[in-house]
Amino acid sequence: MAPATTSILTALSVCSQALAAAVEVSLAATTVSPVNSVANASYFVSEIQQLTDSVLRTLGSHQSLFNFGDANLSLPAVGTCKVYPGDAAWPSTSQWSVFNQALGGALIKTVPLAATCYPAWSEYYNQTACEEISDDWTVSYLHAADPASIMWPLFEGRSCLPTDIATSSNCTIGGYSSYAVNVSTVAQIQLAVNFARNQRLRLTVKNTGHDFNGKSTGAGALGIWTHNLKDIEVYDDYRLGDYRGPAVKLGAGVQAFEVYEKAHELGYTAVGGEGKTVGVAGGYVLGGGHSPMSSVYGLAADQVLALEVVLANGRFVTVTEQSNSDLFWALRGGGGGTYGIVTSLIARLHPKTPVTVSTFSFATSTNVTADTFWAGVDAYMKRFPANADAGTYAYFWIIKLGEESYEFLMNPYFAVNHTVAEFNALMAPWFAELDCLGIPYSPNTTYYDNFYEAWDAGFPLETVGSVTMMTGSRLIPRENFVNATLFHQTAAAFRSTVSAGYSLLAFNLKAELPAGYPASAANPAFRTTLMHAITSTSWYRNATNTEIKATMDTFTYDVLGEWRKTCPDSGAYMSEADIQEPDFQQAFYGDFYTRLYALKQRWDPAGLFYAPTAVGSEDWEVRSLDGLPDQNGRLCRV
Template sequence: MSGRLSLLIVSLATAIGGLAATTVPTDSKAYFDFETVQLTDKSLSLLDSNTAALFRFYNQTDTSANPTNGRACKVFPGDASWPSNRTWETLNKVLGKNALIKTIPLAAPCYDAWDYNSTQCASLTANWTNSYLHMTDPTSMMSPVYQGLTCQVTTDPTQSCTLGGYPSYAINVSTVSQVQLGINFARNSNLRLVVKNTGHDFSGKSGGAGALSIWTHNLKDVKYFSNYSAKGTEYTGPAFKSGVGVQAFEIYKEAYNRGLVVVGGEGQTVGVMGGYIQGGGHSPLSCLHGLAADQVLSAEVVTPDGRFVTADFTQNTDLFWAIRGGGGSTFGVVTSITVKAYPDMPVTASTFSFAVGGNNGSITSENFWSGVRNYLDYFPSLSSQGIYAYWFILSTASGPMFLMQPFWAPGKTLDETNALLAPWFAQLTDLNITFTPKTVHYDSFYPGWLASFPLEAVEKTHVATGSRLFPKQNWESPESLNATFEAIKTSSEAGLTIIAFIIDPSLKNGGYPDNAANPAWRNTYAHVLQSINWAQGASAAVQLQARQNFTFGFMQRWRDVSPGAGSYLGESDILEPDFQQSFYGTSYERLLKIKKQLDPMDVFFAQTAVGSEFWKVVTANGLPSGDGKLCRV
């Protein structure tokens, strides 16, 4: 690297940390410190034209600044236009703090080709399904089938380990300027760009072969407002402004310490201020307060042109509407979000299970399914009481097992919770189904949540999942509810796993904000998932056949009994037909219009995201994953 270029890079890094930093606003809604460090036109002016071209902002009137002209695909490793090592080094120096990370797969210590280490490999293998392990890695994805399964932990270090669908590089962002530099660099170099917070997404949105990743996990700042007044809305009350890297276990504890709760997920390690909120976000508090997207009062965002903006009810309103439910990795990179908070509350949680063959073999299949069918009758009345039930139907050696983990009753006493469960429990007893519920009362939300919800296992290597928001109309007649039940039962009897929730985030007593969340959420009593397995190590042809049978067989059966309803985009089938309707409903047309206005160069792409129908990932084996070149359709 020439001395002249080195000097210019140092000058830019200095400018970004100094004269490019904005003055912290003096009002109570100030930026976080990391948000005051911003890239500006003035800092770019310190560079010669060739270097500045790597990082310049996008101007829609400057057609010469469009690197995608005449190119069918994003630049991929091995292409002639792939950035040179010198260019990557330039990016690293401009970012500062060694923020640019060249991807080393998390499982690399298990392979000879990546400097095998038996101790590290054993530790990784022992903890591989724990989400806490993967969330702190810059590129690891918790749904490995969308990475391509090219580097899992193994007992055979002679096997190969390749990047597959992992991005080539990640930026460990600690300032807004680094987000801006990453977006501008990817756009100006025609690179695939992805965003990772924790990597929880079921469709692998946080990965992509040959991509540059914006890793937001370490943006952990939190600020509390005791009396936040949001312009453009009537809300005045407690609120938290949180960096996008803040996770459920962190914000729940922060709120608990102040006698408050916020609407977040049931999963401990989910990044609630990131893709979770942007995708809508269902919560143990949704039947009381709505979706997580309904809580947003303001957001700071770096848009596809590289500019840093505030989006709220009075400014950048289309962007604000879209990021509240329209999906992550689509309209920009959110750096922080301000959300409502509510008074803390006591909760009661009950866990129990029963299975075919239980009670010393006396629970028959017929009685088991009668008990499950009876349970469905109570969804409308339970949801009206604010209940959020997290339940499973699992396959065991003796037959199906029903697992409640937990029946979650916010604001209810022990006696009130037992009274809600009593009618169904009586029916189960009449069916000779006996069990021992563990029902515990907690004085506050956070201790109850921490004790009651299981830590979700990740890294499922032979599983495909889809979901359905079964509409309230299905509870209007015995015939329609029986059809819903039979569709779920058919999947279970075929060996599929059922994971489901009682949930009704319609807020019929108070309404909900106008945002991009799938309208199907406002018309449901049940969010139900099903998962299909195939044999470990099955061929690509076998996997594809299993997935097609799942999407167009089992999932189609669910769609047939819920016409016009939808699915949750965060827990979804990547092959969902007409995903625009299923995941976004009537919001899609407006979302696509906003996407085209904000991102005319398609800087952002994610599987099943808004606008993704104009692109495809070309995989070598034909399986749906991020392991391939991203090309226009």
């Protein structure tokens, strides 16, 4: 595959030799001691390169570009927009060049992945490369390894797609960031934060781009790409506050498969996502993070013991429960792209854990009517409390095959700390009901003596890249499965959804805060949930923007509206939710929102960090170019 990005070092005007020399001195002067007593763990090599006031003074007349923020910042006036390409205030070529020099050549000018398919991008046009991009478009590794691309390009604005799925003959940068910094040091993040704030630029942060709503993209933005912060350090006996035990320090770019491999190698189990390429220390943990281990150990956010963070004022700080309790609380579950940029975090590790994995299915047939099929599904959902309380995690689908024709797919059942015999005993009551109903099923069940091999075998690589669908979700609380009236209402809502042609993808889990763990800002709805339910809608490839928006609205207010009625006081998981979620403050943050918003004003008073549905995002609007809820347009204060 041909490179989709290029350094602008040679494309921009080169600064004077004097400036280059000054920057060389600056970079050398940023080296600090690796000892960090606040976190009781050494800084990574990437973290000992820091920006300081003394370094800024070496930049002479260019210092104002990179000064730290002061205490008098506030939100801009209503109607004020972030500086946009083409504006008079957009940084000059020489300023971008100065910035790139200060970064050590780490600035990347965005070239969309699919630019290889378009002759107008003559420098990159290559039919062979285009075919490779098209073939890999739905593979998450492709988008994670690019500084601007996201997993769901619908929310960038579909501005440059492979020609086999494109509805336009044009390829533009669209809602992707205009530039990105390929981060390898904390100093580079600090420089980028200060440059964006001082130049009034929109700022985005991308790790992998997994968020369902494209939070890591934005038209005209300067992007900070943390994907290559891949350091991992394991501590067998980590001590901080009241914690004593094994822990792992993760760079912001470490993905689930990487930390799982490392933990397995050393005889531990880490808590991370079920998706292989999810960036664990990025928006996943910051948004809460459900996991195949959640029914045993809680959310990923609950595991965090310390974080290294670049704040909106450009300062680099260590955040722990002891050193900064409010920010420690907010960062763990209060949303990504909100309070600061995490460069690394330290999280608990757990003992080697056995898992039994099982897959099976059942469907309507000549002998199994639709009513019988749904009776089998209801029998399963009634077991949600017992199954989650046993520490298990299940990932299943219910899909419509045709008129009154359905299929249930368990893919997989992930029985943590269960032998095959114990799994069979747990399933026995449900399987007995399926037998009584005359529903055939054939479990394929395997025992693994460790989490890593079970996870690797049980969860396939995620499929991404669609521009003809959107998803929405709901956290369904325990009460809905133990209260008979609520259960019937909930079961009827799911049957209605699937019968109308919307597939149901769901997880049976619990995510209670473990005893003795510090409280976090994770959505309170997680603490009572037994089901994370997801569905989606779609449209034809050639649908107009007006038709797409109408489909979205029907989905948001009618389809998902029926789900909300079953549990109006619950919420949804922000990273896998409907971007149009009504009252997102309550849905994604619950009763914590008032406190979180106050902390936003304290730590980011000028609103440097913006992401759709993030805390404080209601203070801004994206003036979308296509009328859809995407990031392809100016970001302006409301």
